[in-house]
Amino acid sequence: MDIASLADAVQRGERRAIARAITLVESTRAEHRVQATDLLETLARTGRESIRIGLSGTPGVGKSTFIESFGLMLVEQGLRVAVLAVDPSSKRTGGSILGDKTRMEQLSRSPHAFIRPSPSRSHLGGVARRTREAVALCEAAGFDVVLIETVGVGQSETVVAELSDIFLLLLAPAGGDELQGVKRGIMEAADIILVNKADGELKPAAMRTCADYAGALRLLRRRPQDPDGFPKAMTVSALNVAGLDQAWSEIYNLVEWRRTHGHWQARRIAQARHWFEEEVRQTMLARLDGPNARSLMQALSKQVAEGQITASRAAEDLFDRIWPEMRGTNPSESLDAATDIP
Ligand code: GDP
Numbered sequence: 001m002d003i004a005s006l007a008d009a010v011q012r013g014e015r016r017a018i019a020r021a022i023t024l025v026e027s028t029r030a031e032h033r034v035q036a037t038d039l040l041e042t043l044a045r046t047g048r049e050s051i052r053i054g055l056s057g058t059p060g061v062g063k064s065t066f067i068e069s070f071g072l073m074l075v076e077q078g079l080r081v082a083v084l085a086v087d088p089s090s091k092r093t094g095g096s097i098l099g100d101k102t103r104m105e106q107l108s109r110s111p112h113a114f115i116r117p118s119p120s121r122s123h124l125g126g127v128a129r130r131t132r133e134a135v136a137l138c139e140a141a142g143f144d145v146v147l148i149e150t151v152g153v154g155q156s157e158t159v160v161a162e163l164s165d166i167f168l169l170l171l172a173p174a175g176g177d178e179l180q181g182v183k184r185g186i187m188e189a190a191d192i193i194l195v196n197k198a199d200g201e202l203k204p205a206a207m208r209t210c211a212d213y214a215g216a217l218r219l220l221r222r223r224p225q226d227p228d229g230f231p232k233a234m235t236v237s238a239l240n241v242a243g244l245d246q247a248w249s250e251i252y253n254l255v256e257w258r259r260t261h262g263h264w265q266a267r268r269i270a271q272a273r274h275w276f277e278e279e280v281r282q283t284m285l286a287r288l289d290g291p292n293a294r295s296l297m298q299a300l301s302k303q304v305a306e307g308q309i310t311a312s313r314a315a316e317d318l319f320d321r322i323w324p325e326m327r328g329t330n331p332s333e334s335l336d337a338a339t340d341i342p
Pocket residue numbers: 057058059060061062063064065066094095196197198199200202236237238239240
């Protein structure tokens with residue numbers, strides 16, 4: 001299939017085409033990258049926009065149960081839902097979308113849902129790009145909601161927050177009264193904290209945990225992109241499908257508020273800038289790994305090892321040769337220029 005036909009099929013929402021398109025953007029082969037860029041450029045013209053919801057939480061907190069219940073609820077309301085995952089670790093076990101076939105079983109059977117397992121064996125930079133491009137494909141395919149899931153293991157939440165319009169943090173009821181070691185940065189990125197498992201014996205603990213987090217959220221600096229009462233903490237039971245409609249209506253209200261106040265677009269623009277800068281960094285690193293740069297680096301590295309040249313001079317030489325037009329960007333350059341004898 002050529003790229004134009006693939007783009008058409010994606011826009012018609014054909015699931016096999018979407019899966020194929022995602023495989024294409026996940027490929028690192030040079031000719032596939034060229035095709036992927038063409039495809040994304042073509043599809044960017046559709047101008048379709050989904051609500052991108054990031055969801056983070058430690059293993060076992062109930063992410064897949066939540067996505068299953070929440071996704072099915074949205075589908076019942078007539079919405080189309082895509083689920084993507086950001087998983088920086090290749091060794092993730094127990095509850096991986098990829099490994100555990102029983103995850104989101106019902107949702108995966110729905111013709112109105114699309115679930116994509118996380119690409120394995122990849123570093124975070126690569127995962128971020130591929131997930132971002134997969135999100136763009138799902139938007140072009142006309143999904144109303146794109147859920148982007150990540151395991152709360154550190155950096156991946158930041159990536160997901162930078163990819164989403166709304167960021168949800170899923171927590172479990174705490175045993176004691178401690179705030180479960182949630183990093184401040186993640187708290188600050190959250191729009192809604194959902195304390196899951198608010199059912200049966202766990203319900204009182206879930207309510208307490210929710211109150212604790214509501215208190216903690218009130219201490220955070222007020223963000224301009226929030227109406228009154230946000231960020232907020234709520235209890236849900238993914239298992240009993242309780243509180244999910246309230247969660248959705250809070251999400252929806254927040255989306256509407258941000259849209260009418262210009263924050264929705266502002267956030268997307270800031271994210272586009274962020275990803276452009278990230279791409280520049282990634283491209284630079286990739287080019288440094290190319291054959292020309294590598295042989296130059298090896299030669300210079302040998303000179304450094306033999307004490308013929310200092311490390312910083314060698315690095316400057318390397319960049320001056322690869323990017324002559326970038327000369328003079330290093331602050332030490334002017335000093336060197338003053339001492340250099342032509
Ligand atoms: P994940 O690793 O975050 O995807 O978590 P799972 O969705 O696989 O859930 C981990 C465990 O918690 C499973 O045994 C679920 O049945 C259970 N669980 C998930 N949601 C709820 C809930 O709302 N209430 C209760 N009681 N258990 C839940």
